[in-house]
Structure formats: structure tokens, C-alpha cells
Amino acid sequence: xxxxxxxxxxxxxxxxxxxxxxxxxxxxxxxxxxxxxxxxxxxxxxxxxxxxxxxxxxxxxxxxxxxxxxxxxxxxxxxxxxxxxxxxxxxxxxxxxxxxxxxxxxxxxxxxxxxxxxxxxxxxxxxxxxxxxxxxxxxxxxxxxxxxxxxxxxxxxxxxxxxxxxxxxxxxxxxxxxxxxxxxxxxxxxxxxxxxxxxxxxxxxxxxxxxxxxxxxxxxxxxxxxxxxxxxxxxxxxxxxxxxxxxxxxxxxxxxxxxxxxxxxxxxxxxxxxxxxxxxxxxxxxxxxxxxxxxxxxxxxxxxxxxxxxxxxxxxxxxxxxxxxxxxxxxxxxxxxxxxxxxxxxxxxxxx
Amino acid sequence: xxxxxxxxxxxxxxxxxxxxxxxxxxxxxxxxxxxxxxxxxxxxxxxxxxxxxxxxxxxxxxxxxxxxxxxxxxxxxxxxxxxxxxxxxxxxxxxxxxxxxxxxxxxxxxxxxxxxxxxxxxxxxxxxxxxxxxxxxxxxxxxxxxxxxxxxxxxxxxxxxxxxxxxxxxxxxxxxxxxxxxxxxxxxxxxxxxxxxxxxxxxxxxxxxxxxxxxxxxxxxxxxxxxxxxxxxxxxxxxxxxxxxxxxxxxxxxxxxxxxxxxxxxxxxxxxxxxxxxxxxxxxxxxxxxxxxxxxxxxxxxxxxxxxxxxxxxxxxxxxxxxxxxxxxxxxxxxxxxxxxxxxxxxxxxxx
Numbered sequence: 120x121x122x123x124x125x126x127x128x129x130x131x132x133x134x135x136x137x138x139x140x141x142x143x144x145x146x147x148x149x150x151x152x153x154x155x156x157x158x159x160x161x162x163x164x165x166x167x168x169x170x171x172x173x174x175x176x177x178x179x180x181x182x183x184x185x186x187x188x189x190x191x192x193x194x195x196x197x198x199x200x201x202x203x204x205x206x207x208x209x210x211x212x213x214x215x216x217x218x219x220x221x222x223x224x225x226x227x228x229x230x231x232x233x234x235x236x237x238x239x240x241x242x243x244x245x246x247x248x249x250x251x252x253x254x255x256x257x258x259x260x261x262x263x264x265x266x267x268x269x270x271x272x273x274x275x276x277x278x279x280x281x282x283x284x285x286x287x288x289x290x291x292x293x294x295x296x297x298x299x300x301x302x303x304x305x306x307x308x309x310x311x312x313x314x315x316x317x318x319x320x321x322x323x324x325x326x327x328x329x330x331x332x333x334x335x336x337x338x339x340x341x342x343x344x345x346x347x348x349x350x351x352x353x354x355x356x357x358x359x360x361x362x363x364x365x366x367x368x369x370x371x372x373x374x375x376x377x378x379x380x381x382x383x384x385x386x387x388x389x390x391x392x393x394x395x396x397x398x399x400x401x402x403x404x405x406x407x408x409x410x411x412x413x414x415x416x417x418x419x420x421x422x423x424x425x426x427x428x429x430x431x432x433x434x435x436x437x438x439x440x441x442x443x444x445x446x447x448x449x450x451x452x453x454x455x456x457x458x459x460x461x462x463x464x465x466x467x468x469x470x471x
Numbered sequence: 472x473x474x475x476x477x478x479x480x481x482x483x484x485x486x487x488x489x490x491x492x493x494x495x496x497x498x499x500x501x502x503x504x505x506x507x508x509x510x511x512x513x514x515x516x517x518x519x520x521x522x523x524x525x526x527x528x529x530x531x532x533x534x535x536x537x538x539x540x541x542x543x544x545x546x547x548x549x550x551x552x553x554x555x556x557x558x559x560x561x562x563x564x565x566x567x568x569x570x571x572x573x574x575x576x577x578x579x580x581x582x583x584x585x586x587x588x589x590x591x592x593x594x595x596x597x598x599x600x601x602x603x604x605x606x607x608x609x610x611x612x613x614x615x616x617x618x619x620x621x622x623x624x625x626x627x628x629x630x631x632x633x634x635x636x637x638x639x640x641x642x643x644x645x646x647x648x649x650x651x652x653x654x655x656x657x658x659x660x661x662x663x664x665x666x667x668x669x670x671x672x673x674x675x676x677x678x679x680x681x682x683x684x685x686x687x688x689x690x691x692x693x694x695x696x697x698x699x700x701x702x703x704x705x706x707x708x709x710x711x712x713x714x715x716x717x718x719x720x721x722x723x724x725x726x727x728x729x730x731x732x733x734x735x736x737x738x739x740x741x742x743x744x745x746x747x748x749x750x751x752x753x754x755x756x757x758x759x760x761x762x763x764x765x766x767x768x769x770x771x772x773x774x775x776x777x778x779x780x781x782x783x784x785x786x787x788x789x790x791x792x793x794x795x796x797x798x799x800x801x802x803x804x805x806x807x808x809x810x811x812x813x814x815x816x817x818x819x820x821x822x823x
Contacts, residue, residue: 260678262695268678269621269694326612326620328681329691330737332728335682342621343614375727376684378800382815385682448730463734 122410125471127436130429131397131417132158135253135294135315135363137226137389138182140165142453147368147393148185150450155397155470157433158190160363160425163218164226168196172209192427194218194253199237203244210248215425216292217245218253221275225255225337225388226367235278242282246289251425254279256293256301257338268339272297276304283308290424295320295365297338299348305359306352313424315363316349316416319390319460321403332374332386333458336367353416354409361421362400366393368457371449390460395446399461401437401468436471444469474762477823479788482781483749483769484510487605487646487667487715489578489741490534492517494805499720499745500537502802507749507822509785510542512715512777515570516578520548524561544779546570546605551589555596562600567777568644569597570605573627577607577689577740578719587630594634598641603777606631608645608653609690620691624649628656635660642776647672647717649690651700657711658704665776667715668701668768671742671812673755684726684738685810688719705768706761713773714752718745720809723801742812747798751813753789753820792821 133156138148151159161182163169169178175193182191195201195209197219206217219235235242245252256279257271266274279293293305293314305314323340340346352360367389377384392399400417404410422429443465449456485508490500503511513534515521521530527545534543547553547561549571558569571587587594597604608631609623618626631645645657645666657666675692692698704712719741729736744751752769756762774781795817801808 262676265694265696267676267694268681324614324619325691327737329620330684330687330740331735332682332684332738333735339677339681342617342619344617376810378810378814380815381797381800383683383685383800383810385679386684388682445733448733448735458728458730458735462730463732 122405125436125438126401126413127434128414129418130157130422130433131155131435132160132421132427133362133364133366133393133396134160134292134421134425135162135365136160136393137162137164137365137367139368142455143368143370143457144181145185145453146450146455146457147391148182150394152186152188154393154395155435156189157430157435158192158422158427160192160215161194163194163196164220168198169194170196170198170200172205172212172214175209175214176212190430192425196220197238197241201241203240206241206244206248206250210250214250216251216253217241218255220255221257221259223259235282239285242286242289246286251290251292252282253292253294256296268337269341272338273300276300279304279312280308283312287311292363292424294363295338296349297341298345302348302352306357313359313361313420314352315365316353316360317363317365317390318392318396318399318403320349321346321353321407332376333460333462334390335386335388336365336390337388350407350409353404353412354407356412356415358415358420358423360416361424362417363421364392364396365389366391366396368393371456371458374458391457392460394450394459395461395466397435397470398437398444398466398468402466405467437468438471439467440469443467474757477788477790478753478765478820479786480749480766481770482509482774482785483507483787484512484773484779485714485716485718485745485748486512486644486773486777487514487717488512488745489514489516489717489719491720494807495720495722495809496533497537497805498802498807498809499743500534502746504538504540506745506747507787508541509782509787510544510774510779512544512567513546515546515548516572520550521546522548522550522552524557524564524566527561527566528564542782544777548572549590549593553593555592558593558596558600558602562602566602568603568605569593570607572607573609573611575611587634591637594638594641598638603642603644604634605644605646608648620689621693624690625652628652631656631664632660635664639663644715644776646715647690648701649693650697654700654704658709665711665713665772666704667717668705668712669715669717669742670744670748670751670755672701673698673705673759684728685812685814686742687738687740688717688742689740702759702761705756705764706759708764708767710767710772710775712768713776714769715773716744716748717741718743718748720745723808723810726810743809744812746802746811747813747818749787749822750789750796750818750820754818757819788823789820790823791819795819796821
């Protein structure tokens with residue numbers, strides 16, 4: 120099949136994105152549309168986390184003011200403050216889902232959960248209200264049990280299976296899968312379980328993560344076999360898999376191994392893909408022979424799972440650039456700065 | 472057993488250290504003695520690599536001028552230029568060993584080897600001359616074969632077993648082991664095979680490496696079970712295991728994820744432990760209950776394997792510091808600067 124020179128997609132959507140607060144939010148929120156997305160499903164791990172409907176709605180208004188051309192879909196942060204009553208209130212207000220962070224595993228997850236059992240009444244209410252449960256699928260590291268960032272996702276899959284069995288009518292998304300085992304697990308579960316895949320995990324492995332803080336993210340990219348499984352999930356065209364970029368900007372300084380006050384500081388976790396997301400995803404899918412799955416991955420599958428129809432006249436068209444576009448070294452503004460994923464590399468597609 | 476308040480050790484030795492060239496060498500070479508080492512076994516991965524006896528001897532004279540109070544033991548870099556004749560010349564000149572780097576796996580290894588078979592005449596000559604073969608025990612990453620920095624050492628162990636079987640009188644050191652499988656393999660082989668263990672691999676796991684370029688080294692620190700196996704190897708008191716710090720300084724800038732010329736640059740691999748090596752090792756061994764194995768690990772086992780007796784009156788004494796010493800954030804001089812391992816952390820022991 121000859122490669123097309125243009126591709127038109129119905130209203131691409133990013134079903135997992137971080138657009139932050141304050142100056143960083145002012146810089147990055149407009150990048151979502153720039154990257155070709157018409158709909159964005161927004162993560163609630165602000166400081167403090169968004170545990171109340173009113174705060175979620177205030178955040179939504181802020182994002183709408185910063186980027187009125189994007190449909191902002193909002194989430195609550197699973198936390199003891201999120202009661203079944205709060206779920207019903209949130210659902211009525213149009214909040215779409217609840218994000219669960221196991222405690223301490225990623226950026227701003229110190230308020231994350233330790234035990235799912237106590238949240239069963241909340242999940243029941245979500246099931247009744249048609250809200251989606253979004254799972255950061257890692258358990259905390261534990262030296263005694265030999266649980267590390269390498270196998271934290273595999274150890275989580277038991278929780279996913281249990282939740283899917285206990286709440287068969289609750290829609291559940293395993294977010295940003297990174298392992299062959301996670302892909303297999305999602306495929307083995309019913310139609311209420313889906314899975315987002317990031318752009319960066321379709322390209323990185325541990326070999327390119329270990330020496331490069333700008334590739335450090337949670338969950339960590341793993342072995343070549345795992346990347347192959349993620350690519351195969353996309354190539355299969357299964358509607359269970361769709362784009363959730365987990366685009367997660369951090370100020371450049373937070374990615375540096377600084378030694379301040381005499382202490383070594385760890386680098387922040389996250390890859391920033393929003394500004395070039397659709398051209399990047401097209402370039403990556405073409406790279407492993409799955410360009411024909413682009414529309415399903417970025418437009419159809421996620422919208423169908425979430426029941427978020429594409430707006431009319433919201434198509435986005437990609438074309439071959441006359442000269443390949445090189446991702447810049449930094450994006451700056453509002454007194455902050457972030458290094459985008461693939462800085463210095465060329466994209467094979469551009470948005471018309 | 473009550474913890475002693477002082478410990479006197481016969482001539483501690485570091486059987487794997489990088490002391491570099493130029494300004495960096497001027498800065499770090501004196502740190503070897505400062506860290507409590509009387510003998511240092513020096514790696515040959517300079518630019519260009521040390522493949523000729525004359526160059527090794529010139530390097531040794533440079534090191535002796537920079538730090539005359541250390542016994543500098545020298546190595547050749549395994550390379551097509553290293554012939555059996557060169558081995559005999561090197562042995563006569565007092566060169567102790569030959570270091571093998573699989574191609575491309577670590578700092579300055581672009582000249583590394585791809586196939587051991589072609590070096591069998593060299594190994595035969597080394598066996599006859601009593602030279603030691605030092606192995607960087609990783610195979611190159613290979614996406615197709617699912618070989619990554621995570622399992623590169625495990626995949627190397629077949630080479631180690633083969634070499635040990637084919638050259639039963641050749642002393643072989645598996646350098647800087649990082650996995651439980653490597654420890655088991657070394658234990659299963661004859662007395663001609665030994666293994667160095669670094670200070671940093673007794674403390675790091677992948678969880679603390681992934682977010683921190685100053686913890687990024689090759690081989691990568693791996694899972695908690697692997698660290699436990701390394702600690703157990705030290706705790707066992709087996710003479711097969713001894714200190715080889717792999718202390719590997721890089722200028723601070725090389726540890727930064729720089730974006731120059733529009734391209735992202737990976738961080739350099741290596742942890743720098745020389746300046747505080749003996750206090751650090753004592754602190755670490757005490758941390759996992761193996762302080763009684765300190766003398767074997769830092770003085771006796773390596774010297775016995777290499778047949779390098781401790782000089783008289785070369786004892787080093789450690790004591791509890793009145794106030795714990797905090798590792799500084801940086802060490803600078805000669806126009807360069809390096810961040811030491813454990814920057815900002817306290818050491819439980821100091822050299823008298």
C-alpha cells in the first residue's frame with residue numbers, strides 16, 4: 120500500500136494529559152491544540168490534588184480560558200475525601216472519571232491510595248453513574264518483596280483483574296501500559312477494560328531512559344519485548360488500546376540532577392509530548408508499519424470507549440512537510456521552560 | 472558483638488579504578504590515597520585506549536608523579552593490536568592484566584571486542600605469563616534479541632563460563648557484578664575466577680538510578696534481589712569477592728542532560744567513589760551487618776587472588792568521627808569538577 124501524502128482524522132483526542140497549574144499551565148495548555156488534539160482528558164494530580172467537584176470545575180474553567188478550542192474532560196483524584204456522594208455530585212457536573220494513584224509512585228502522588236477495598240462504595244457509585252476509573256498501574260516499590268520500578272506494573276495487574284471482576288459494569292482504563300504482561304492482561308479482560316498507550320513508550324526502552332532524565336517517566340519504559348508488545352497492540356487495531364499521551368511537563372531545572380543545599384535531588388518523572396503529539400504519533404506508527412491504525416488509535420477507539428463523539432468540522436489533517444520539522448530544544452514562556460520529548464529529532468508529518 | 476570504635480586494615484586495595492587523563496586525572500588521582508587505598512588497579516580505557524605496553528608504562532609514570540604514595544597496577548586494553556608478543560612484553564614490564572570491553576557498552580568502549588574466539592592465542596599467552604583477564608561482563612544491547620542494559624550481564628555469563636572452562640589456569644575477574652545470577656555463576660566456577668563488587672552497587676537499585684544521572688553507571692544497578700545477592704556475597708566472606716570500586720569520574724556537565732546544537736545528549740556512565748572509598752565501604756558493610764568482613768573485602772581477598780602482598784607499615788585505620796562527615800556536593804580543581812557518589816550523605820567512619 121503506498122503511503123498517503125495527507126491523512127485526515129476525525130477530532131483526535133488525548134485521553135491522558137497533564138496541563139499543570141500556574142505559569143507552566145499558561146505555557147503548556149495551548150500546546151494541546153497545537154499538537155492536533157480536539158479533546159483532552161485531564162489528570163487531577165495538582166498541588167493540592169483535585170478531590171472536590173467544585174475545584175475540578177474551577178480548574179476546567181481555567182483551562183477553557185487558556186485554550187477555548189479544546190474540549191476539556193475532567194477527573195477527580197481518588198482520595199478519602201472522594202465519597203459516593205461526591206461521585207454523584209461530580210457525575211452531575213460532567214466530571215468524567217476518577218484517577219487512582221498508588222501512593223508515592225509518581226509526580227504528586229503522595230496523597231495516593233494504599234488499599235482499594237476501602238473504595239468499593241466509591242467504585243459502586245461510579246459504576247452506577249457511568250464514570251470511568253483511571254488506574255496508574257503500579258504498586259509502590261518494596262525492597263523486601265523485590266518490587267521495583269521494573270516490575271511494579273506486573274505486580275499491579277492482580278489489582279486490575281480483581282477490580283474488573285468485582286465491577287463488571289465499571290469502565291476501567293489501565294493508564295500508560297509499559298509491559299507485554301499488561302497488554303496481555305488487558306486483552307484477557309472484558310470490554311469494560313481498556314488501556315492507554317503513550318507516544319514515548321512506543322519509542323523508548325530502558326537503554327535510552329537510563330542515561331537521559333528527559334526520558335525518565337513513570338512507569339519506566341522497559342525491555343525491547345515490552346515496546347514490541349505495545350506496538351503490536353496498536354498494530355492489531357484492537358479497540359481496547361488508544362492514545363493517552365501522559366504528556367507531563369516539568370521545568371528544565373527539575374530534570375537536572377541538582378546538588379543544592381549539599382543534597383542530590385532526583386529528576387522529575389515525565390516526558391512532554393503535547394506540542395507535537397499528533398505528528399509524533401503518526402511518525403512513530405509509520406515507523407513500525409501501523410500508519411493505517413492511526414485513526415483508530417488517536418480518534419475512534421478512545422472516543423467510543425468514553426462515549427465522547429467527535430465534534431463536526433473538527434477534523435485534523437496531516438501532511439508530509441516540505442522540509443522535515445525538527446523538534447526544538449526548549450519551549451519557553453511565562454517565566455518557565457520545558458524540554459520537549461524528541462528534542463532535536465525530525466518529525467515525518469506536520470499538521471496542515 | 473559490640474561494634475569496634477577503630478578498625479585497622481592492612482593496605483587496602485581498589486582492584487578496579489578509573490583515574491582518567493589530563494585535568495581530570497590531576498584532580499582525581501590523588502583522591503585514591505585520600506580514600507584509603509594503598510594499591511590501585513588501573514583501567515586502560517583512555518582516549519585512545521591503552522593497547523601498547525609503552526603507553527601503559529608512560530601512563531603509570533604519570534600516575535606515580537601525581538600520587539607517589541600509591542602502588543599503581545596497570546592493564547592493557549584488549550584489542551586487535553594486543554598480540555601474544557605484546558602480552559609477553561607487557562608481562563615482562565610488570566603489566567598485571569588485560570581488560571576486555573564488549574564493544575559500545577560503556578565509557579570509551581568503542582574499540583571493544585566483538586568475539587572472544589579471535590583472542591584465544593592472546594589468552595593462552597596471558598595464561599602462560601600469569602596475567603589476569605578482567606572482563607566487563609555485559610553483551611551489547613540488541614532489540615531483536617531483547618537484550619538490554621537490564622539483562623546484558625546475564626547474557627554475558629555464558630562467555631564467562633566458556634572462558635573459565637577453556638583456560639583453567641588463566642585468572643579471570645568478572646568486574647563489577649550487579650546480578651544474583653552473576654554471583655551464583657562466579658561461585659560455581661573454579662578458583663581461577665573471582666569477582667569485583669563496587670561500593671555503589673551495594674547501595675543502589677534501579678529505583679534510585681532511574682531518576683538520578685549521578686547514579687547512572689554501567690552495568691546498571693538492578694533489582695533489590697540483586698543488591699541482596701551482592702551484599703550476601705560480601706557477607707559470606709568468600710575470597711572470590713573483593714572491592715573494585717569502578718570509581719569513574721565525569722565532569723559535572725557530562726552528567727547533565729544537555730541540549731546543545733538542538734540535540735539531547737545522554738549522560739555519561741559512572742559513579743565517583745574514590746575520595747571517600749574506604750569510609751564509604753565501611754559504612755555500607757556496617758549497614759548490612761558485614762563490618763567483620765571489611766578486611767577480607769578491601770584488603771585480603773583481592774591481594775591473594777592477584778598475588779600482590781600488602782606492603783609493610785601500610786595499614787590504614789578507621790575511626791568513628793566525632794561529628795559525622797558529610798560528602799560534599801562537588802570536588803573541583805584544575806579547571807574541572809565532579810560530583811561524588813553519596814553527595815550530601817553522612818559517612819559513619821573516617822580515616823585516622
